[in-house]
Amino acid sequence: MTVFAGVDVGSMSAEAVLMKDDSIIAHSTIVVKPNPVVSARLVIESVLSQAGLDPADIAFCVSTGYGREKIPFAHRNVSEISCHGKGAYWANPAVRTIIDVGGQDSKIIRVDGQGHLTDFVMNDKCSAGTGRFLESIAKILGIRIGELGDLALKGEDPVPIASICTVFTQFDVMCFLADGRTVEDVCLGISQALAGRIKRLGSKVGLEGAVCITGGVAKNLAVVSAIEKALDRKVAEISVDPQIVGALGAALIAGESYSGQIADEGNV
Amino acid sequence: MILGCDIGTSVTKSVLLVDGDLKLVSKIPTRADPNRALQLILKELLEKEGVRKADLRRIVVTGWGREKVSFSCSKHSTMNCLARSAICHLPSCRTVLCLGAQESLVMSVNEKGRVLEYGMNDKCASGAGRFLEIIFDALEITVEESAEIARASDRKLTMGNQCAVFAESEVVCLVNEGESVANIIRAIFQSLARNVAALTKRIRTRDDFVISGGIAANGLIVALLEDILGRRLHVFSPQPDFMAAIGAALIGSEAP
Numbered sequence: 001m002t003v004f005a006g007v008d009v010g011s012m013s014a015e016a017v018l019m020k021d022d023s024i025i026a027h028s029t030i031v032v033k034p035n036p037v038v039s040a041r042l043v044i045e046s047v048l049s050q051a052g053l054d055p056a057d058i059a060f061c062v063s064t065g066y067g068r069e070k071i072p073f074a075h076r077n078v079s080e081i082s083c084h085g086k087g088a089y090w091a092n093p094a095v096r097t098i099i100d101v102g103g104q105d106s107k108i109i110r111v112d113g114q115g116h117l118t119d120f121v122m123n124d125k126c127s128a129g130t131g132r133f134l135e136s137i138a139k140i141l142g143i144r145i146g147e148l149g150d151l152a153l154k155g156e157d158p159v160p161i162a163s164i165c166t167v168f169t170q171f172d173v174m175c176f177l178a179d180g181r182t183v184e185d186v187c188l189g190i191s192q193a194l195a196g197r198i199k200r201l202g203s204k205v206g207l208e209g210a211v212c213i214t215g216g217v218a219k220n221l222a223v224v225s226a227i228e229k230a231l232d233r234k235v236a237e238i239s240v241d242p243q244i245v246g247a248l249g250a251a252l253i254a255g256e257s258y259s260g261q262i263a264d265e266g267n268v
Numbered sequence: 269m270i271l272g273c274d275i276g277t278s279v280t281k282s283v284l285l286v287d288g289d290l291k292l293v294s295k296i297p298t299r300a301d302p303n304r305a306l307q308l309i310l311k312e313l314l315e316k317e318g319v320r321k322a323d324l325r326r327i328v329v330t331g332w333g334r335e336k337v338s339f340s341c342s343k344h345s346t347m348n349c350l351a352r353s354a355i356c357h358l359p360s361c362r363t364v365l366c367l368g369a370q371e372s373l374v375m376s377v378n379e380k381g382r383v384l385e386y387g388m389n390d391k392c393a394s395g396a397g398r399f400l401e402i403i404f405d406a407l408e409i410t411v412e413e414s415a416e417i418a419r420a421s422d423r424k425l426t427m428g429n430q431c432a433v434f435a436e437s438e439v440v441c442l443v444n445e446g447e448s449v450a451n452i453i454r455a456i457f458q459s460l461a462r463n464v465a466a467l468t469k470r471i472r473t474r475d476d477f478v479i480s481g482g483i484a485a486n487g488l489i490v491a492l493l494e495d496i497l498g499r500r501l502h503v504f505s506p507q508p509d510f511m512a513a514i515g516a517a518l519i520g521s522e523a524p
Contacts, residue, residue, distance in 0.1 A: 011437075034444065104434065126392070127433035136433060166433050167393035167402065168370055171277055174300040 006250025009067035012103030015247040016047040026051040036067025060258035087249030089115030091238035096209025101217035103131040129197025152222030155188025195226035210236035218242030272517025275333030278369035280305040285517040302333030328520035349515030355381035362474040367483035369397040387470030395463035421454035461492040484508035
Protein backbone atom coordinates (compact mmCIF):
# COMPACT_ATOMS: atom_id res chain seq x y z
CA MET A 1 0.00 0.00 0.00
CA THR A 2 1.54 3.31 -1.06
CA VAL A 3 0.17 6.31 0.83
CA PHE A 4 1.21 9.90 0.12
CA ALA A 5 0.74 12.81 2.48
CA GLY A 6 0.46 16.55 2.03
CA VAL A 7 0.60 18.98 4.94
CA ASP A 8 -0.25 22.66 4.59
CA VAL A 9 0.60 24.80 7.62
CA GLY A 10 -0.86 28.27 7.15
CA SER A 11 -1.02 31.30 9.40
CA MET A 12 -4.52 30.53 10.65
CA SER A 13 -5.20 26.85 9.94
CA ALA A 14 -3.30 23.68 9.07
CA GLU A 15 -4.53 20.89 6.82
CA ALA A 16 -3.36 17.38 5.99
CA VAL A 17 -4.44 15.06 3.17
CA LEU A 18 -3.65 11.36 2.69
CA MET A 19 -3.87 9.91 -0.81
CA LYS A 20 -3.75 6.43 -2.18
CA ASP A 21 -4.23 5.37 -5.83
CA ASP A 22 -5.05 8.96 -6.80
CA SER A 23 -7.92 9.17 -4.27
CA ILE A 24 -8.19 11.07 -1.02
CA ILE A 25 -8.45 8.57 1.84
CA ALA A 26 -8.54 11.10 4.68
CA HIS A 27 -8.21 14.81 5.32
CA SER A 28 -8.14 17.01 8.39
CA THR A 29 -8.10 20.70 9.31
CA ILE A 30 -7.04 22.26 12.62
CA VAL A 31 -6.57 25.78 13.99
CA VAL A 32 -2.83 26.46 14.11
CA LYS A 33 -0.69 26.55 17.25
CA PRO A 34 1.99 29.26 17.53
CA ASN A 35 4.65 26.73 16.49
CA PRO A 36 4.24 25.40 12.91
CA VAL A 37 6.00 22.12 13.76
CA VAL A 38 3.49 21.42 16.53
CA SER A 39 0.61 22.27 14.17
CA ALA A 40 2.03 19.94 11.50
CA ARG A 41 2.40 17.06 13.98
CA LEU A 42 -1.13 17.51 15.32
CA VAL A 43 -2.77 17.64 11.92
CA ILE A 44 -0.85 14.64 10.56
CA GLU A 45 -1.67 12.61 13.70
CA SER A 46 -5.32 13.54 13.26
CA VAL A 47 -5.43 12.46 9.62
CA LEU A 48 -3.51 9.23 10.30
CA SER A 49 -5.85 8.23 13.10
CA GLN A 50 -8.82 8.91 10.81
CA ALA A 51 -7.36 6.53 8.23
CA GLY A 52 -6.20 4.06 10.89
CA LEU A 53 -2.59 4.33 9.68
CA ASP A 54 0.85 4.81 11.25
CA PRO A 55 3.43 7.46 10.29
CA ALA A 56 5.51 4.62 8.84
CA ASP A 57 2.77 3.94 6.27
CA ILE A 58 3.48 7.26 4.53
CA ALA A 59 5.73 6.63 1.53
CA PHE A 60 6.37 10.29 0.82
CA CYS A 61 5.26 13.52 2.51
CA VAL A 62 5.35 17.04 1.08
CA SER A 63 4.87 20.14 3.23
CA THR A 64 3.63 23.53 2.06
CA GLY A 65 2.40 26.79 3.56
CA TYR A 66 4.31 29.42 5.46
CA GLY A 67 5.87 26.97 7.92
CA ARG A 68 6.77 24.44 5.23
CA GLU A 69 10.56 24.53 5.63
CA LYS A 70 10.42 23.65 9.30
CA ILE A 71 8.42 20.41 9.13
CA PRO A 72 10.83 17.63 10.18
CA PHE A 73 8.84 14.65 8.88
CA ALA A 74 8.34 16.07 5.36
CA HIS A 75 10.57 14.63 2.63
CA ARG A 76 10.25 17.76 0.56
CA ASN A 77 8.69 21.21 0.77
CA VAL A 78 6.96 22.95 -2.11
CA SER A 79 5.56 26.48 -2.40
CA GLU A 80 1.84 26.86 -1.75
CA ILE A 81 1.45 28.41 -5.19
CA SER A 82 2.43 25.16 -6.92
CA CYS A 83 0.34 23.14 -4.46
CA HIS A 84 -2.83 25.20 -4.89
CA GLY A 85 -2.44 25.04 -8.67
CA LYS A 86 -1.94 21.29 -8.58
CA GLY A 87 -4.72 20.60 -6.08
CA ALA A 88 -7.34 22.78 -7.75
CA TYR A 89 -6.64 21.33 -11.21
CA TRP A 90 -7.00 17.80 -9.81
CA ALA A 91 -10.29 18.75 -8.14
CA ASN A 92 -11.65 20.33 -11.31
CA PRO A 93 -9.62 19.88 -14.54
CA ALA A 94 -11.52 22.73 -16.20
CA VAL A 95 -9.97 25.23 -13.77
CA ARG A 96 -7.45 27.68 -15.25
CA THR A 97 -7.50 30.40 -12.58
CA ILE A 98 -7.36 29.87 -8.83
CA ILE A 99 -8.16 32.57 -6.31
CA ASP A 100 -6.64 31.64 -2.97
CA VAL A 101 -7.61 33.86 -0.06
CA GLY A 102 -5.31 32.82 2.74
CA GLY A 103 -5.09 33.93 6.34
CA GLN A 104 -2.17 36.21 5.69
CA ASP A 105 -2.05 36.70 1.93
CA SER A 106 -4.12 36.41 -1.21
CA LYS A 107 -3.01 34.97 -4.52
CA ILE A 108 -4.28 34.46 -7.99
CA ILE A 109 -2.73 31.47 -9.73
CA ARG A 110 -3.02 30.55 -13.39
CA VAL A 111 -2.57 27.02 -14.73
CA ASP A 112 -2.59 25.64 -18.27
CA GLY A 113 -4.52 22.72 -19.81
CA GLN A 114 -2.11 20.26 -18.19
CA GLY A 115 -2.42 21.86 -14.77
CA HIS A 116 1.04 23.42 -14.95
CA LEU A 117 1.61 26.74 -13.27
CA THR A 118 1.84 29.55 -15.85
CA ASP A 119 1.56 32.76 -13.83
CA PHE A 120 0.59 34.10 -10.43
CA VAL A 121 0.21 37.29 -8.46
CA MET A 122 0.35 37.59 -4.70
CA ASN A 123 -0.43 40.20 -2.08
CA ASP A 124 1.35 39.53 1.18
CA LYS A 125 2.26 43.14 1.96
CA CYS A 126 -1.12 44.49 2.99
CA SER A 127 -3.71 42.69 5.10
CA ALA A 128 -6.62 44.15 3.10
CA GLY A 129 -7.91 41.37 0.86
CA THR A 130 -6.75 38.54 3.13
CA GLY A 131 -8.40 36.40 5.79
CA ARG A 132 -6.89 38.66 8.42
CA PHE A 133 -9.08 41.48 7.13
CA LEU A 134 -12.22 39.44 7.85
CA GLU A 135 -10.85 38.29 11.19
CA SER A 136 -10.04 41.87 12.27
CA ILE A 137 -13.53 43.07 11.36
CA ALA A 138 -15.18 40.09 13.06
CA LYS A 139 -13.29 41.07 16.21
CA ILE A 140 -14.72 44.61 16.11
CA LEU A 141 -18.22 43.18 15.56
CA GLY A 142 -17.74 40.73 18.44
CA ILE A 143 -18.52 37.73 16.23
CA ARG A 144 -16.57 34.69 15.11
CA ILE A 145 -15.12 34.80 11.60
CA GLY A 146 -17.32 31.81 10.68
CA GLU A 147 -20.45 33.81 11.46
CA LEU A 148 -19.58 36.70 9.17
CA GLY A 149 -20.79 35.01 5.99
CA ASP A 150 -24.19 33.99 7.33
CA LEU A 151 -24.81 37.46 8.71
CA ALA A 152 -23.77 39.05 5.41
CA LEU A 153 -26.29 36.89 3.54
CA LYS A 154 -29.02 38.55 5.63
CA GLY A 155 -27.72 42.04 4.82
CA GLU A 156 -29.94 44.18 2.59
CA ASP A 157 -28.16 47.47 2.19
CA PRO A 158 -24.36 47.03 2.31
CA VAL A 159 -22.42 49.78 4.07
CA PRO A 160 -19.98 51.52 1.71
CA ILE A 161 -16.42 50.77 2.81
CA ALA A 162 -14.27 53.66 1.58
CA SER A 163 -11.02 52.63 3.27
CA ILE A 164 -8.66 49.99 1.96
CA CYS A 165 -6.59 49.58 5.12
CA THR A 166 -7.85 46.92 7.56
CA VAL A 167 -7.14 49.17 10.54
CA PHE A 168 -9.06 52.11 9.08
CA THR A 169 -11.92 49.84 8.03
CA GLN A 170 -12.22 48.72 11.65
CA PHE A 171 -12.76 52.36 12.51
CA ASP A 172 -15.28 52.85 9.68
CA VAL A 173 -17.19 49.85 11.01
CA MET A 174 -17.34 51.41 14.48
CA CYS A 175 -18.77 54.56 12.89
CA PHE A 176 -21.41 52.60 10.97
CA LEU A 177 -22.46 50.84 14.15
CA ALA A 178 -22.59 54.19 15.99
CA ASP A 179 -24.79 55.49 13.15
CA GLY A 180 -27.20 52.62 13.78
CA ARG A 181 -26.35 50.42 10.77
CA THR A 182 -26.99 46.71 11.30
CA VAL A 183 -24.27 44.11 11.75
CA GLU A 184 -25.73 42.29 8.71
CA ASP A 185 -25.29 45.34 6.46
CA VAL A 186 -21.77 45.83 7.79
CA CYS A 187 -20.90 42.18 7.06
CA LEU A 188 -22.26 42.51 3.54
CA GLY A 189 -20.26 45.70 2.97
CA ILE A 190 -17.14 43.96 4.28
CA SER A 191 -17.64 40.99 1.93
CA GLN A 192 -17.88 43.39 -1.00
CA ALA A 193 -14.78 45.27 0.15
CA LEU A 194 -12.80 42.02 0.19
CA ALA A 195 -14.13 41.11 -3.26
CA GLY A 196 -12.99 44.53 -4.49
CA ARG A 197 -9.43 43.79 -3.39
CA ILE A 198 -9.51 40.40 -5.13
CA LYS A 199 -10.78 42.00 -8.30
CA ARG A 200 -7.93 44.49 -8.20
CA LEU A 201 -5.40 41.71 -7.67
CA GLY A 202 -6.96 39.76 -10.55
CA SER A 203 -6.59 42.68 -12.91
CA LYS A 204 -2.80 42.33 -12.58
CA VAL A 205 -2.66 38.78 -13.92
CA GLY A 206 -5.91 38.39 -15.83
CA LEU A 207 -8.59 35.78 -15.17
CA GLU A 208 -8.99 33.09 -17.78
CA GLY A 209 -11.04 29.92 -18.13
CA ALA A 210 -12.91 28.50 -15.18
CA VAL A 211 -12.15 30.36 -11.94
CA CYS A 212 -12.27 28.64 -8.56
CA ILE A 213 -11.72 29.85 -5.01
CA THR A 214 -9.60 27.95 -2.49
CA GLY A 215 -8.81 28.52 1.17
CA GLY A 216 -11.12 28.89 4.14
CA VAL A 217 -12.74 32.03 2.74
CA ALA A 218 -14.21 29.92 -0.11
CA LYS A 219 -16.68 28.56 2.47
CA ASN A 220 -17.97 32.06 3.11
CA LEU A 221 -20.90 32.17 0.69
CA ALA A 222 -21.34 35.92 1.01
CA VAL A 223 -17.74 36.56 0.00
CA VAL A 224 -17.98 34.06 -2.87
CA SER A 225 -21.12 35.74 -4.14
CA ALA A 226 -19.51 39.19 -3.77
CA ILE A 227 -16.47 37.96 -5.75
CA GLU A 228 -18.77 36.56 -8.46
CA LYS A 229 -20.48 39.91 -8.68
CA ALA A 230 -17.22 41.89 -8.69
CA LEU A 231 -15.66 39.67 -11.38
CA ASP A 232 -18.92 39.34 -13.26
CA ARG A 233 -18.57 35.58 -13.64
CA LYS A 234 -19.59 32.36 -11.90
CA VAL A 235 -17.08 30.64 -9.69
CA ALA A 236 -16.44 27.01 -10.65
CA GLU A 237 -17.17 24.29 -8.10
CA ILE A 238 -14.40 21.95 -7.06
CA SER A 239 -14.88 18.36 -5.91
CA VAL A 240 -13.16 18.79 -2.53
CA ASP A 241 -13.33 20.97 0.57
CA PRO A 242 -11.74 24.25 -0.69
CA GLN A 243 -9.72 24.58 2.48
CA ILE A 244 -7.69 21.41 1.82
CA VAL A 245 -6.63 22.26 -1.75
CA GLY A 246 -3.09 23.26 -0.72
CA ALA A 247 -2.56 20.04 1.25
CA LEU A 248 -4.14 18.05 -1.59
CA GLY A 249 -1.69 19.56 -4.07
CA ALA A 250 1.16 18.73 -1.68
CA ALA A 251 -0.03 15.08 -1.50
CA LEU A 252 -0.24 14.93 -5.32
CA ILE A 253 3.30 16.29 -5.59
CA ALA A 254 4.35 13.72 -2.96
CA GLY A 255 3.05 10.98 -5.28
CA GLU A 256 4.95 12.41 -8.24
CA SER A 257 8.13 12.87 -6.20
CA TYR A 258 7.90 9.26 -4.99
CA SER A 259 7.48 7.94 -8.54
CA GLY A 260 10.44 10.08 -9.62
CA GLN A 261 12.53 8.70 -6.78
CA ILE A 262 11.66 5.09 -7.68
CA ALA A 263 12.51 5.82 -11.33
CA ASP A 264 15.86 7.35 -10.29
CA GLU A 265 16.70 4.34 -8.13
CA GLY A 266 15.77 2.07 -11.03
CA ASN A 267 18.28 3.90 -13.22
CA VAL A 268 21.21 3.41 -10.82
CA MET B 269 -15.22 83.41 24.52
CA ILE B 270 -14.62 81.00 21.70
CA LEU B 271 -14.52 77.22 21.88
CA GLY B 272 -12.27 75.43 19.41
CA CYS B 273 -12.78 71.68 19.02
CA ASP B 274 -10.79 69.23 16.97
CA ILE B 275 -12.83 66.04 16.64
CA GLY B 276 -10.21 63.49 15.68
CA THR B 277 -10.80 59.86 14.77
CA SER B 278 -9.34 58.81 18.09
CA VAL B 279 -9.36 61.82 20.44
CA THR B 280 -11.36 65.07 20.62
CA LYS B 281 -9.34 68.06 21.77
CA SER B 282 -10.89 71.33 22.89
CA VAL B 283 -9.57 74.78 23.80
CA LEU B 284 -11.15 77.96 25.08
CA LEU B 285 -10.02 81.34 23.83
CA VAL B 286 -10.85 84.03 26.39
CA ASP B 287 -9.93 87.57 25.29
CA GLY B 288 -6.88 86.34 23.41
CA ASP B 289 -5.77 83.92 26.13
CA LEU B 290 -5.77 80.23 25.34
CA LYS B 291 -6.81 77.58 27.75
CA LEU B 292 -6.65 73.87 26.97
CA VAL B 293 -9.97 72.46 28.09
CA SER B 294 -9.87 68.73 27.59
CA LYS B 295 -8.90 65.70 25.62
CA ILE B 296 -11.49 62.94 25.49
CA PRO B 297 -11.87 59.78 23.38
CA THR B 298 -14.17 60.39 20.39
CA ARG B 299 -15.51 56.82 20.35
CA ALA B 300 -16.72 57.26 16.77
CA ASP B 301 -19.49 59.63 17.94
CA PRO B 302 -18.69 63.34 17.29
CA ASN B 303 -21.98 64.67 18.71
CA ARG B 304 -21.54 62.81 21.95
CA ALA B 305 -17.95 64.04 22.22
CA LEU B 306 -19.02 67.65 21.74
CA GLN B 307 -21.79 67.30 24.32
CA LEU B 308 -19.31 65.89 26.84
CA ILE B 309 -17.02 68.85 26.26
CA LEU B 310 -19.84 71.34 26.85
CA LYS B 311 -20.76 69.49 30.02
CA GLU B 312 -17.16 69.57 31.21
CA LEU B 313 -16.90 73.25 30.35
CA LEU B 314 -19.87 73.96 32.58
CA GLU B 315 -18.69 71.77 35.44
CA LYS B 316 -15.00 72.73 35.46
CA GLU B 317 -15.01 76.28 34.14
CA GLY B 318 -18.56 77.39 34.88
CA VAL B 319 -18.98 78.32 31.23
CA ARG B 320 -22.43 77.82 29.70
CA LYS B 321 -23.07 77.26 26.05
CA ALA B 322 -24.78 80.63 25.88
CA ASP B 323 -21.58 82.30 27.14
CA LEU B 324 -19.71 81.20 24.03
CA ARG B 325 -19.57 83.68 21.20
CA ARG B 326 -18.80 80.89 18.82
CA ILE B 327 -18.08 77.19 18.64
CA VAL B 328 -15.64 76.24 15.90
CA VAL B 329 -15.16 72.59 15.04
CA THR B 330 -12.57 70.94 12.86
CA GLY B 331 -11.11 67.48 12.36
CA TRP B 332 -12.54 64.26 10.99
CA GLY B 333 -15.83 64.47 12.90
CA ARG B 334 -16.84 68.01 11.99
CA GLU B 335 -19.21 67.02 9.19
CA LYS B 336 -21.14 64.74 11.50
CA VAL B 337 -21.80 67.44 14.09
CA SER B 338 -25.47 68.38 14.13
CA PHE B 339 -25.04 71.40 16.47
CA SER B 340 -25.03 74.86 15.07
CA CYS B 341 -21.39 75.87 14.91
CA SER B 342 -18.79 76.98 12.38
CA LYS B 343 -16.77 74.33 10.66
CA HIS B 344 -13.29 74.69 9.21
CA SER B 345 -10.99 72.31 7.43
CA THR B 346 -8.27 70.66 9.47
CA MET B 347 -5.60 71.93 7.12
CA ASN B 348 -6.64 75.58 7.49
CA CYS B 349 -6.77 75.26 11.27
CA LEU B 350 -3.34 73.62 11.42
CA ALA B 351 -1.81 76.23 9.14
CA ARG B 352 -3.30 79.12 11.14
CA SER B 353 -2.05 77.61 14.36
CA ALA B 354 1.44 76.91 13.02
CA ILE B 355 2.01 80.49 11.86
CA CYS B 356 0.81 81.83 15.19
CA HIS B 357 3.16 79.45 17.03
CA LEU B 358 6.18 80.10 14.80
CA PRO B 359 5.80 82.89 12.21
CA SER B 360 8.76 81.52 10.23
CA CYS B 361 7.03 78.15 9.79
CA ARG B 362 6.74 77.10 6.12
CA THR B 363 6.17 73.36 6.50
CA VAL B 364 3.65 71.71 8.79
CA LEU B 365 3.69 68.03 9.66
CA CYS B 366 0.72 66.57 11.47
CA LEU B 367 0.87 62.96 12.61
CA GLY B 368 -2.58 61.93 13.76
CA ALA B 369 -4.23 58.67 14.66
CA GLN B 370 -5.50 57.88 11.16
CA GLU B 371 -3.61 60.15 8.84
CA SER B 372 -0.28 61.82 8.37
CA LEU B 373 -0.22 65.14 6.66
CA VAL B 374 2.54 67.35 5.36
CA MET B 375 1.83 70.79 3.93
CA SER B 376 3.69 73.90 2.91
CA VAL B 377 2.27 77.24 4.05
CA ASN B 378 3.02 80.87 3.29
CA GLU B 379 3.63 83.67 5.80
CA LYS B 380 -0.11 84.33 6.04
CA GLY B 381 -0.85 80.74 6.97
CA ARG B 382 -2.30 79.79 3.60
CA VAL B 383 -1.84 76.21 2.48
CA LEU B 384 0.21 76.06 -0.74
CA GLU B 385 0.68 72.33 -1.24
CA TYR B 386 0.02 69.20 0.75
CA GLY B 387 0.59 65.46 0.86
CA MET B 388 -1.52 63.11 2.89
CA ASN B 389 -1.53 59.45 3.77
CA ASP B 390 -4.96 58.36 4.88
CA LYS B 391 -4.93 55.09 2.95
CA CYS B 392 -2.67 52.91 5.07
CA ALA B 393 -2.21 52.79 8.84
CA SER B 394 1.51 52.10 8.59
CA GLY B 395 2.44 55.77 9.00
CA ALA B 396 -0.27 56.69 11.49
CA GLY B 397 -0.79 56.75 15.21
CA ARG B 398 -3.14 53.76 15.16
CA PHE B 399 -0.16 51.70 14.04
CA LEU B 400 1.64 52.55 17.28
CA GLU B 401 -1.44 51.93 19.41
CA ILE B 402 -1.82 48.46 17.94
CA ILE B 403 1.81 47.61 18.60
CA PHE B 404 1.76 49.08 22.13
CA ASP B 405 -1.35 47.04 22.92
CA ALA B 406 0.41 43.90 21.71
CA LEU B 407 3.43 44.70 23.89
CA GLU B 408 1.24 45.79 26.80
CA ILE B 409 2.97 49.14 27.22
CA THR B 410 1.58 52.68 27.27
CA VAL B 411 2.21 55.46 24.78
CA GLU B 412 3.80 57.54 27.53
CA GLU B 413 6.42 54.99 28.54
CA SER B 414 7.22 53.83 24.99
CA ALA B 415 9.90 56.41 24.17
CA GLU B 416 11.66 55.81 27.46
CA ILE B 417 11.67 52.04 26.94
CA ALA B 418 12.95 52.39 23.37
CA ARG B 419 15.91 54.49 24.50
CA ALA B 420 17.35 51.36 26.12
CA SER B 421 17.59 49.69 22.70
CA ASP B 422 21.00 48.10 22.08
CA ARG B 423 20.52 46.60 18.64
CA LYS B 424 19.06 47.81 15.37
CA LEU B 425 16.28 45.63 14.04
CA THR B 426 14.36 46.07 10.81
CA MET B 427 10.69 45.24 10.66
CA GLY B 428 9.79 42.97 7.76
CA ASN B 429 6.17 44.08 7.55
CA GLN B 430 4.79 47.49 6.81
CA CYS B 431 1.13 46.57 7.28
CA ALA B 432 0.04 47.32 10.87
CA VAL B 433 -1.92 44.06 11.09
CA PHE B 434 1.02 41.94 9.94
CA ALA B 435 3.53 43.96 11.98
CA GLU B 436 1.49 43.15 15.09
CA SER B 437 1.97 39.41 14.41
CA GLU B 438 5.64 40.00 13.67
CA VAL B 439 6.05 41.78 16.99
CA VAL B 440 4.43 38.88 18.86
CA CYS B 441 6.83 36.48 17.09
CA LEU B 442 9.83 38.64 17.99
CA VAL B 443 8.79 38.68 21.65
CA ASN B 444 8.40 34.88 21.59
CA GLU B 445 11.86 34.57 20.10
CA GLY B 446 13.25 36.53 23.05
CA GLU B 447 13.88 39.91 21.38
CA SER B 448 13.90 42.85 23.82
CA VAL B 449 10.86 45.12 23.87
CA ALA B 450 13.21 48.13 23.62
CA ASN B 451 14.68 46.92 20.32
CA ILE B 452 11.25 46.10 18.93
CA ILE B 453 9.79 49.51 19.76
CA ARG B 454 12.79 51.28 18.30
CA ALA B 455 12.38 49.31 15.07
CA ILE B 456 8.70 50.24 14.99
CA PHE B 457 9.53 53.93 15.52
CA GLN B 458 12.13 53.76 12.77
CA SER B 459 9.62 52.17 10.40
CA LEU B 460 7.04 54.87 11.17
CA ALA B 461 9.63 57.67 10.78
CA ARG B 462 10.64 56.26 7.38
CA ASN B 463 7.04 56.27 6.20
CA VAL B 464 6.53 59.86 7.34
CA ALA B 465 9.80 60.94 5.70
CA ALA B 466 8.65 59.38 2.43
CA LEU B 467 5.44 61.40 2.66
CA THR B 468 7.35 64.70 2.93
CA LYS B 469 8.96 63.98 -0.47
CA ARG B 470 5.59 64.45 -2.16
CA ILE B 471 5.78 68.22 -1.83
CA ARG B 472 8.46 70.94 -1.85
CA THR B 473 9.28 71.56 1.78
CA ARG B 474 11.05 74.58 3.27
CA ASP B 475 12.33 75.45 6.74
CA ASP B 476 11.07 76.00 9.37
CA PHE B 477 9.21 72.78 10.15
CA VAL B 478 6.53 72.55 12.80
CA ILE B 479 5.43 69.08 13.82
CA SER B 480 2.13 68.35 15.56
CA GLY B 481 -0.32 65.57 16.29
CA GLY B 482 -0.30 62.97 19.04
CA ILE B 483 2.84 61.25 17.74
CA ALA B 484 4.84 64.48 17.99
CA ALA B 485 4.73 64.14 21.78
CA ASN B 486 7.09 61.19 21.35
CA GLY B 487 10.57 62.71 21.53
CA LEU B 488 12.32 59.67 20.12
CA ILE B 489 10.18 59.52 16.99
CA VAL B 490 10.75 63.22 16.42
CA ALA B 491 14.53 62.70 16.83
CA LEU B 492 14.53 59.73 14.41
CA LEU B 493 12.56 61.77 11.89
CA GLU B 494 14.96 64.72 12.27
CA ASP B 495 17.81 62.31 11.52
CA ILE B 496 16.21 60.98 8.35
CA LEU B 497 15.11 64.39 7.09
CA GLY B 498 18.30 66.16 8.16
CA ARG B 499 16.22 69.07 9.47
CA ARG B 500 15.24 70.48 12.78
CA LEU B 501 11.58 69.96 13.72
CA HIS B 502 9.83 72.39 16.06
CA VAL B 503 7.35 70.53 18.21
CA PHE B 504 4.12 72.47 18.59
CA SER B 505 3.59 73.63 22.16
CA PRO B 506 2.08 73.64 24.73
CA GLN B 507 0.79 70.27 23.52
CA PRO B 508 1.38 68.97 19.98
CA ASP B 509 -2.01 67.32 19.63
CA PHE B 510 -3.91 70.57 20.31
CA MET B 511 -2.68 72.37 17.20
CA ALA B 512 -5.85 72.04 15.12
CA ALA B 513 -8.15 72.89 18.04
CA ILE B 514 -6.13 76.03 18.76
CA GLY B 515 -6.23 76.95 15.07
CA ALA B 516 -10.01 76.53 15.09
CA ALA B 517 -10.35 78.90 18.04
CA LEU B 518 -7.99 81.44 16.39
CA ILE B 519 -9.96 81.36 13.13
CA GLY B 520 -13.17 81.74 15.14
CA SER B 521 -11.82 84.85 16.89
CA GLU B 522 -10.92 86.53 13.59
CA ALA B 523 -14.33 86.14 11.95
CA PRO B 524 -16.68 89.09 12.43
